[in-house]
Structures are given as structure tokens and as C-alpha cells.
Amino acid sequence: MSTAPAASHHSPEMRGPAVIGKSVMIKGQIFSREDLTIDGEIDGSVELQEHRLTVGPHGKLQAGVKAREIVVLGTIHGNVEASDKIDIRKDAKLVGDIKTARIVIEDGAYFKGSIDIARPEISKPAAVPTPKPVAATPAPAANAAAASAPSSALSGEMKR
């Protein structure tokens, strides 16, 4: 989903990843079928089955997170599952349990929790970075903000 009044008719490839800006706070569930950057606050859950989630330096997630790849520059409190890779950058803070195939932790990052490395299966079509529309199920009660981003859905409460 995008908080900017971006042209929703553009393909995700043309307008770059969807962004939740730093002045946005969302309570509820976020599902996305495209890459997403979160620099705001989320209280709930975030799921991007086949895509990349970036938690920006201002991002604060009190949420369970699932994605193909997760890059953390901000803060996550919650369990995190990345089918491919998680990258915890310097100054990031993650409190929760991680399940992933690969992990990168920069010096200076704060992490508290368990790390469980799930060995990738031999034949893994998910490694091909092509979006799979069936992977994400839109929430039934998506609000107006979600409607502006056809590849993403959220349910819950949003404040600016």
C-alpha cells in the first residue's frame, strides 16, 4: 500500500516499492503482494509472502512479520519469519524470534530472541523473484488507504 497519492494505475515496477511514511500509524493487518517499505508505526501483523519488507530507520513495528526478505533499519517487537533472508542493520532493534534461511546482523544492531535457521529445500521456486498474486489474501475489510494500492491490503485502523 502507499500513503502517497501516487498514481495507482502504475505498475509496482514503475513507481518503486510501496511506502508507509513516518507520519503514519496503522493498527491492524497488512498484506502486500509487492515490496513494501515501512517508516511509520504498525501495531498488528505484516505479511508479504513473496516480497521484500524494509523497515526504515523511523519504522516501529509491534507486529508479527512474514516476508520473503526483511531488511530492518528501525525497530521490530514481534516474531519474524523470512523465507529467504533477514538483514538486521546497524542501529536496528529487533526483539522477537526469528525463523529464516539466511541472516545478516551488522555490528551495532540490538537483537534479543532466538534464531532458527530453516534450511532451504533443494527445489525452491520461491528463489525466483517473480510475484505470485495467489500468495497474499486481501483482508475482507480493507479501508480506503488500501484501496489506492491494488497490490496491498490492510485491515484495521490508520492514523496520520
Added chain:
Amino acid sequence: MLRDRRGTETSSPSLYSPDRSGASSTQAHTRASNGLDQFFCSIQDQANLSILDFAGASQANVSFITTLGHRIFSNDILHTLDEAFGGEGDFVANQADPRRADYFLRESLDFSERSFDGALVWDTLQFLAPPLLQETVDRLFHVLRPQSALLAFFHAEEKANLVPLYNYRIVESKTLSLTPRGERKPAQYFNNRSLEKLFQKYNSVKFFLTRDHLREVIVRR
């Protein structure tokens, strides 16, 4: 010197091979660690174990332990110590404050239903004042499974006011990389007898005295 609680004593090999960098340097240096070697010997040929690491987030430790097929639980206990007892007042005296002590125990040692097959606590215990230290050691006893090992380091220089702090990174099963992270006043001095008393609930305690004035202690649950 290597000694176990039952009185066996063996000679100690020379453990410290400094990389021409002193304790005051900010450069990382590597050294052999018999304690670490013993720790990994205790879990060799096993997989899917849960290892508790008090060094905080570290690519080296995570990679090494998960490559062995284990799960790692990471927690930077010194960070929590500073959160709990830093700020106003004396760091050691603040540990007598029940509210602060509760916060520390909750944040560092509340593992809900988890249990572990090994614990790497490094040099963190020497900065805890006696009542909190004993509570910490007892809690570790309860979360460690029988026969599991705990590795801890204690400074062995009785008159040291400040002791160097390090980030401990595992290079290989018997080699550590130590990156200095300043100095800190230890809460108390530990000799072999006081360490035996501290870990009296545990099954056995072994000491390795290193050239850099450190007691590496392997405790068997």
C-alpha cells in the same frame, strides 16, 4: 590451571596468544580458549540444540552456532545491565534496588517455557552484586537442561579496580575474537573457592586460568 570441583587438578596449557594488541587497544584480537573448546566438545555430534548467548547480536556467533545445526537465543545482558542499573547513583549499589533488580531479571532471564542445552555467558556475571548474581545463576540452573554446559569468564586479578570488557566473537570451536568495549568495575573478586560456592547447585566446575588474568569456567549442570 584446570581443576574440577571434585578436586582433580591438571596442568593448564598456555592459552593466551595476543595479537600484539593490548587490553587498552580498540583493535580486535584473537586468542585460543580452552573453555570454549570444552563447551563445544560437550555438544559435539548433536544437532537441534538450543544455545543461550549473552554476547548480544553477533554475526560470527550466530553463523557458527547455526551452522552446527543449533538454534541460538541471543541477549545482550550488558546492555540490559546498563538499562537497569545505569544512570544516577552507583552501578553496583543500584543493584540493591528491588525495582531495578526486577527489571533486570525480567528482561534478561525470563525465558517463559524455554530451556537450553548450553549457555555462553562470557564475562557478564562478574558485574553483578552478590544477591543478584546468585539469583541469576540459580535462574540459569533452572533453564539449563541436565548435563548441559555453561561457559563464564571471571577476571582473576584481585586488585583490579577496572577490568576490560570485550565483545566475544567465536572464530572457531577453540578460538575467540575479542573486541574491546571499554572497562568496567567488577562487583566483586572471584577466586576458585568463591566460584565453586557460586555454582554449588551445579554438577561440576572446571577452571582454566589464562595468561590474560581470566578464569575461564566451564560449569556442568
